[in-house]
Amino acid sequence: MTITANASETNGSISTVFFYNGGALLGSSSTYPYSLTVNNLSGGTYVLTAMAVDAMSNSTTSSAVTVTVSSNAPVVAISSPADGSTSLYGSYVSLTASASEVNGSIAQVSYYYNGNLIGTSSGAPYKVYAMFQSMGSYTITAVATDTTGGSTTSSPVTITVSNRRR
Numbered sequence: 001m002t003i004t005a006n007a008s009e010t011n012g013s014i015s016t017v018f019f020y021n022g023g024a025l026l027g028s029s030s031t032y033p034y035s036l037t038v039n040n041l042s043g044g045t046y047v048l049t050a051m052a053v054d055a056m057s058n059s060t061t062s063s064a065v066t067v068t069v070s071s072n073a074p075v076v077a078i079s080s081p082a083d084g085s086t087s088l089y090g091s092y093v094s095l096t097a098s099a100s101e102v103n104g105s106i107a108q109v110s111y112y113y114n115g116n117l118i119g120t121s122s123g124a125p126y127k128v129y130a131m132f133q134s135m136g137s138y139t140i141t142a143v144a145t146d147t148t149g150g151s152t153t154s155s156p157v158t159i160t161v162s163n164r165r166r
Contacts, residue, residue, distance in 0.1 A: 005050035076144035
């Protein structure tokens with residue numbers, strides 16, 4: 001989100017404009033147009049003010065502006081394999097997920113088993129292939145990341161790798 005303030009001085013020049021959320025400093029700008037890009041705001045309501053300081057250190061604070069930031073994190077779900085399925089040891093498992101984003105686009109979907117990266121896909125249908133190196137149970141998750149850096153982890157899917165199909 002970019003915050004912009006219109007500040008001027010009749011007898012001199014503005015040296016810096018400070019931007020605040022409540023009493024917390026978000027950042028500052030020393031060049032016109034006085035603006036600040038803030039990328040780390042989570043969903044919620046913010047009360048923003050700007051304080052302009054001139055070359056003589058005189059300052060004026062703007063009226064407060066209330067802004068609501070919606071939390072539009074990506075949505076992701078593993079569509080294949082099904083939870084509880086069995087895969088034959090030594091064969092590839094196709095991992096596929098659906099992912100969407102309300103106010104942007106999906107940059108990538110990364111797959112993990114037991115916390116370890118399997119692979120990443122940067123385009124729909126967000127598919128990668130995995131061959132698990134030992135028999136056992138594997139918990140798989142998908143992490144969708146949007147073009148603004150927001151990410152969401154899917155619900156886990158557990159598969160069993162066995163020397164025979166069930």
